[in-house]
Amino acid sequence: MVYSTDFKKGVLDYIKEGHSHVEATKVFDVGVRTLFTWEKKDVNKDT
Template sequence: MAYDLDFRNRVLEYVTAGHSKKATCALFGISTNTLYVWEKQLSEQGHLERKNVLLSLAKFP
């Protein structure tokens, strides 16, 4: 599932306000892995924007 940028920011602000990661994930309905990926992305890349993925269309004969 793709989450919008505003939602990602709200989740991380909630954690930085002092709430536990487990409680945050339960409240927002996300997995702990998702939260860790967002934290890692923010620290390494400096933003939470999703990658642009180019989808190739399957060619049918």
């Protein structure tokens, strides 16, 4: 499935606000592995 950049940013911001990955998967209906992939790409993007 393809997710928009805005959607990914919203999910990552939700986690950065202090919510757990498990909470994010339930709220946004995204897999945990997907979240970690997005985070890894987000971190690499900043370097």
